[in-house]
Amino acid sequence: MIEYRSIRVxxxxxxxxxxxxxxxxxxxxxxxxxRIGARIELxxxxxxxxxxxxxxxxxRELLTTDAESLILGADIVIELMGGLEPARTLILKAVxxxxxxxxxxxxxxxxxxxxxxxAAEQVGAQLSYEAAVGGAIPIIRPLRDSLAGDRIDxxxxxxxxxxxxxxDRMDTTGASLEDALATxxxxxxxxADPTADIGGYDAAQKAAILASLAFHTSVPVDRxxxxxxTGVTAAxxxxxxxxxxxxxxxxxxxxxxxxxxxxxxxxxRVYPAMVHRSHPLAAVHGANNAxxxxxxxxxxxxxxxxxxxxxxxxxxxxxxxxxxxxRHVLGGPGTAESxxxxxxxxxxxxxxxxxxxxxxxxxQPGVLATIAHVFADHxxxxxxxxxxxxxxxxxxxxxxxTHEARESALAETVAALADSPVVTSVASVxxxxxxx
Ligand SMILES: NC(=O)c1ccc[n+]([C@@H]2O[C@H](COP(=O)([O-])OP(=O)(O)OC[C@H]3O[C@@H](n4cnc5c(N)ncnc54)[C@H](O)[C@@H]3O)[C@@H](O)[C@H]2O)c1
Ligand SMILES: N[C@@H](CCO)C(=O)O
Ligand code: NA
Numbered sequence: 001m002i003e004y005r006s007i008r009v010x011x012x013x014x015x016x017x018x019x020x021x022x023x024x025x026x027x028x029x030x031x032x033x034x035r036i037g038a039r040i041e042l043x044x045x046x047x048x049x050x051x052x053x054x055x056x057x058x059x060r061e062l063l064t065t066d067a068e069s070l071i072l073g074a075d076i077v078i079e080l081m082g083g084l085e086p087a088r089t090l091i092l093k094a095v096x097x098x099x100x101x102x103x104x105x106x107x108x109x110x111x112x113x114x115x116x117x118x119a120a121e122q123v124g125a126q127l128s129y130e131a132a133v134g135g136a137i138p139i140i141r142p143l144r145d146s147l148a149g150d151r152i153d154x155x156x157x158x159x160x161x162x163x164x165x166x167x168d169r170m171d172t173t174g175a176s177l178e179d180a181l182a183t184x185x186x187x188x189x190x191x192a193d194p195t196a197d198i199g200g201y202d203a204a205q206k207a208a209i210l211a212s213l214a215f216h217t218s219v220p221v222d223r224x225x226x227x228x229x230t231g232v233t234a235a236x237x238x239x240x241x242x243x244x245x246x247x248x249x250x251x252x253x254x255x256x257x258x259x260x261x262x263x264x265x266x267x268x269r270v271y272p273a274m275v276h277r278s279h280p281l282a283a284v285h286g287a288n289n290a291x292x293x294x295x296x297x298x299x300x301x302x303x304x305x306x307x308x309x310x311x312x313x314x315x316x317x318x319x320x321x322x323x324x325x326x327r328h329v330l331g332g333p334g335t336a337e338s339x340x341x342x343x344x345x346x347x348x349x350x351x352x353x354x355x356x357x358x359x360x361x362x363x364q365p366g367v368l369a370t371i372a373h374v375f376a377d378h379x380x381x382x383x384x385x386x387x388x389x390x391x392x393x394x395x396x397x398x399x400x401x402t403h404e405a406r407e408s409a410l411a412e413t414v415a416a417l418a419d420s421p422v423v424t425s426v427a428s429v430x431x432x433x434x435x436x
Contacts, residue, residue, distance in 0.1 A: 004033050006041040007325050010074035010099075012067050012090060013081035014047050016310035017104055017131065019056035021078060021317050026059070032318075036325045044070045046081075072097055076324055078317060079103040088112050095125045100327075100334060102320040104131030104313060110205035110221035113212060117337035126327065126334025128320035133206045134159060134289045136312035137305040138319070143213045143293070144335070151296040152214040156433060157251040159206040161287035161307045162197035163229050164249065165189045167272070168285050170237045171246050177232055189287050200228035200249065203270045207251035210291070211268035214253055216341035219268050225348040227271035236428050239358065239399055243386070245274035246282045250433055256346060259406075265346040271431060274356055279434040292434075349408035354383070354432035356401050359417060360424040363389055363396040367422045371398065374420060378413040380405040395424060401432065 011022055025032070025042050033039040045058060046067035064070055067090055071077050077094035079101060081087050087108050091101050096119065103109065109116070109132055120127040130140045134157070143152065158164050162184055169180040181198065184190035196202045204226040211219040229249050237247050254267045275282050280302050284290040289307025294300050306312040327334065361367050368387075375382050384401035402410070410429075418426050 002034075004037065004039040006039045007036070007328050008041050008043045008073060008075045009321070010043055010046070010070045010077045012046045012070070012077065012079045012087075014045050014054065014056075014058060014063075015080065015082070017313045017317065018045070018078075018080035019054060019058065020311040020314035021080065022058050022062075023056050024314055024318055032322065036322055037329045038325055040321070040325060043074060046070050068093065071099060074099050075328060076100045076102065076321060078321065079105060080317070081105075082107065084108055084111060088116070091116055091127070092119055095119045095123060095127070098123065098125070100126040100128075100324045102128050102317055102324065104129065104317060106132040106202070106205040106209060110208040113209070113220070113337075114218045114339070117339075120334065121336040124333030126324050127337070128324060129209070130320050131313045131316040133157075133209050134291055134303065134305070135307045135309060136315045137289055137291065137303050137307060138316070139210070139291045139303045140213065141319070142303065143210070147293070147295055147298065150298050152293060153255050153296060154294040155210050155214055155251070155253040155291060156281060157203075157206065157210060157253075157291040158248055158281055158284050158289055159251045159291065159307060160197055160200075160203045160249060161289055162190045162194060163200075163203070164284060164289070165287040166198070167229060167232065167237070167247050167249060170232070170234060171241060174234060174238065176234050177229065198228050198230055200226045200270045203249060203251045207253055207268045207270050210251065211253035211266055212339070213337075215255060215266045215343055216338045217266055217343045217345070218339050219266065219345055223268065223345040225267075225269035225271070229272050232272050233428070236358075236430060240274045240356070240430070243274075243356070243384075243399070243401075244277050245432070246277060247272050247430070248275050248281060248284070250275070250281075252433065254351070255343070256351065258346070258350060259352075263344070265344040265350070267346050267348070267351050269348060269351070273431040273433040275434045281434060349406070349411070351407050352404045353407070354402055354404055354435060355410050355429060356399060356432055357414065357417070357429050358427040359398045359400065360427055361396050361398060361422055362424065363394050364422070367396070368398075370420060370422045371400075371417065374416045375400070375402070375413055378409050378416065380409055380413050397427070404435075
């Protein structure tokens with residue numbers, strides 16, 4: 001047996017991910033030591049209550065409620081408590097005491113990322129966070145390392161498993177949002193309070209992290225345009241299906257040049273959108289996640305797999321830990337987060353995409369021409385049109401697909417349609433994403 005030096009690791013939080021990290025560290029100690037060239041010594045696990053019952057048995061002598069003392073003297077701190085505080089303060093303390101940090105805390109990184117990265121850079125510490133987006137799926141490291149020599153143009157991500165499960169269920173069974181959510185809760189996919197998932201907040205945090213990394217620009221979560229799935233109806237999903245599309249909640253990070261000013265900027269946004277069934281993201285079923293990356297030289301790439309789960313996410317945490325530990329063996333500072341580009345973050349009104357608009361209108365001569373004029377007046381070009389007549393009320397339902405249009409022009413078109421005397425109602429507006 002080779003005598004390795006020890007690297008002291010403190011774990012903060014032993015919930016669904018932390019307890020699996022502890023178990024794997026304890027079970028795989030020898031194997032990890034051989035891979036790293038040093039032994040990982042788990043010096044302690046900070047928990048809220050050392051006597052609380054646990055699904056994973058952990059050595060009692062490692063448990064402590066004193067997280068602050070635990071991090072002093074640790075070489076690497078793994079933060080898996082979640083939430084903004086005390087996680088933020090503890091990570092800052094860890095870094096200032098000379099430790100590297102691994103965290104899966106998307107809420108914290110999307111809110112206080114720049115402060116934490118700056119603190120780490122100041123002392124040459126590493127802050128790694130593969131678990132924060134897409135759970136086990138390698139996406140942070142590919143963006144930061146493998147694609148470091150390429151230019152990322154666009155990312156389309158299905159980064160929330162709960163909402164993907166719900167929308168997939170609506171698509172495959174015709175269920176309403178309420179029924180699909182009830183199934184997700186029953187099967188343990190949705191939290192008791194599903195607001196963060198169905199409101200798009202969780203996906204927006206991940207979009208902020210991905211956009212910051214991909215575009216070397218700090219994109220805080222409050223600059224991410226966010227719409228959740230609460231407005232998605234069974235009728236919308238059915239209509240999308242008839243047209244060959246599926247509705248997905250997408251986190252979109254895009255590099256854009258303003259057509260009028262030529263100014264380059266970035267957009268980060270989350271909303272439900274129609275994706276054509278031929279697009280690889282359409283085949284992402286159940287609670288899986290996938291991140292579709294379009295890079296200038298590499299072309300399209302897709303990263304796919306389990307976006308959540310305690311043991312799966314622990315894999316991402318251990319990957320970061322091993323990478324940092326190897327650096328401890330070799331020496332040298334950590335990789336700083338790059339925000340050198342600092343491109344402007346553009347408002348939603350300045351993006352362009354395609355739209356599908358469902359309109360209820362009178363079934364009378366000239367109605368279609370009037371509606372077509374409203375689109376033309378706002379410079380929005382119509383691509384497809386599907387019309388069905390309801391014999392009972394004598395009204396027409398029109399589903400109009402546009403070509404690429406500016407969001408602000410589309411919003412004005414929709415307002416003008418709603419005001420038009422021939423239009424009974426604008427029943428729904430949904431964006432269409434995933435075009436070349
Ligand atoms: N569960 C997943 O599938 C998943 C996936 C990706 C990322 N993450 C992220 O990983 C982190 C952990 O997630 P989780 O699912 O394990 O959460 P969890 O709620 O199961 O575990 C968090 C644990 O931290 C403990 N804790 C909180 N504050 C503490 C404090 N001040 N002192 C000591 N212990 C404290 C809690 O008691 C709890 O046991 C979160 O940031 C989460 O967003 C989780
Ligand atoms: N609530 C998240 C967990 C992973 O971040 C999801 O549904 O994907
Ligand atoms: Na990941």
